[in-house]
Amino acid sequence: MSGLDFSGKGVLITGGASGIGRASATLFAAQGAAVAISDIDEGKTREVARDLGNRHVAAPGDVSNEESVANIVATARAGLGRIDVLINCAGVSDTFAPTLEQSVAHWQRIIDINLTGTYLTCRAVAADMLEQGEGAIVNISSIAGLVGLPYRNAYTASKHGVAGVTKSLASEWGQYGVRVNAVSPAYVATPMVKTLIASGRVDEKAIQRRTPMGRLATPEEIGNVMMFLASPLASYVNGTVIPIDGGYTGYGAAGAAVDID
Numbered sequence: 001m002s003g004l005d006f007s008g009k010g011v012l013i014t015g016g017a018s019g020i021g022r023a024s025a026t027l028f029a030a031q032g033a034a035v036a037i038s039d040i041d042e043g044k045t046r047e048v049a050r051d052l053g054n055r056h057v058a059a060p061g062d063v064s065n066e067e068s069v070a071n072i073v074a075t076a077r078a079g080l081g082r083i084d085v086l087i088n089c090a091g092v093s094d095t096f097a098p099t100l101e102q103s104v105a106h107w108q109r110i111i112d113i114n115l116t117g118t119y120l121t122c123r124a125v126a127a128d129m130l131e132q133g134e135g136a137i138v139n140i141s142s143i144a145g146l147v148g149l150p151y152r153n154a155y156t157a158s159k160h161g162v163a164g165v166t167k168s169l170a171s172e173w174g175q176y177g178v179r180v181n182a183v184s185p186a187y188v189a190t191p192m193v194k195t196l197i198a199s200g201r202v203d204e205k206a207i208q209r210r211t212p213m214g215r216l217a218t219p220e221e222i223g224n225v226m227m228f229l230a231s232p233l234a235s236y237v238n239g240t241v242i243p244i245d246g247g248y249t250g251y252g253a254a255g256a257a258v259d260i261d
C-alpha cells in the first residue's frame with residue numbers, strides 16, 4: 001500500500017469548489033478518498049461533487065458561521081461515514097486599499113472567513129477525530145502568514161493567525177493522534193489570483209521576477225503538499241507551517257531574483 005493511498009478515508013475540503021480546494025479534491029479522489037466538497041457557492045459545490053463521481057458528496061455552507069459549519073460537518077459525516085482529514089481551503093482576498101481608507105467592516109469580514117472560519121471548522125471536526133484517536137488537518141496560511149504585505153492588513157493578520165491557531169491546536173491534539181499543519185503558498189494561478197492580476201492589483205511579471213523559480217505555482221503543487229501532510233508519510237509532522245513558494249520567502253537579495261521582461 002502506498003503512503004498516499006487514501007482508500008476508505010473520508011476527506012472534507014472547504015473552499016472545494018474552486019482553485020486550490022478544487023485541485024486538492026481531484027488529487028485526493030484519485031488516491032481513493034471519498035471527498036466532501038464544501039463551499040459557500042452551493043451550485044458550484046454540487047457541480048464539483050457530481051463531477052468527481054458517486055462516492056463523493058456536497059456539503060455547502062459558510063465557514064464563518066458556526067451553525068453553518070455544524071451543518072457542513074454533519075452532512076460530510078453522514079455522506080462519508082467518517083471524517084479522517086480536513087483540508088481548509090476556504091478564504092478570501094482583500095481590497096489592497098491604503099490603511100487609512102480601509103473599513104473595520106472589511107477587516108472583520110476577512111478575519112471572520114480566513115481565521116475564524118479555520119478555527120470553527122477545525123473545532124467542528126475535532127470531536128470525531130479525537131474520539132477516533134486519529135485525524136489530520138491541513139490549513140492554508142500564506143506567505144502573508146510569514147511576512148508583511150503592504151495594504152493587506154486583514155489578510156496578513158488572518159494568515160499569521162492561521163499559522164498561530166495551527167500550532168496551538170497541534171500542541172493540544174497531537175497527544176490524541178490528531179495532527180494539525182498548515183501550508184504557506186506564495187502566488188498560485190487560481191481564480192482568486194487571476195482576478196487580482198486582471199484588476200491590476202497584482203503585477204504578474206513583478207511576482208515572477210521576485211520568485212527564484214520565476215513563475216507562479218499551480219493549484220496542484222499546493223494540493224500535493226497538503227495531501228502529503230494529511231498522509232501517513234507525514235506521521236510525525238505536527239504543528240508545522242510549510243512554505244510552498246518557489247523560494248520567495250527564502251530570497252534575501254535586494255533586486256529581482258530572475259531576469260524576466
Ligand SMILES: NC(=O)c1ccc[n+]([C@@H]2O[C@H](COP(=O)([O-])OP(=O)(O)OC[C@H]3O[C@@H](n4cnc5c(N)ncnc54)[C@H](O)[C@@H]3O)[C@@H](O)[C@H]2O)c1
Binds near residue numbers: 018062089143
Ligand atoms: N491563490 C493564491 O495565490 C494563494 C496564496 C496563498 C494562500 N491562498 C489561500 O488559499 C485558499 C484558497 O485560495 P484560492 O486561490 O484557491 O481561491 P479561490 O477563490 O479560487 O477559492 C476559494 C474558495 O473559497 C470559497 N469561500 C469564500 N468564502 C467562503 C466562506 N465564507 N465559506 C466557505 N467557502 C468560502 C470561495 O467560494 C471559493 O470557491 C485561500 O485561503 C487563500 O487565501 C491562496
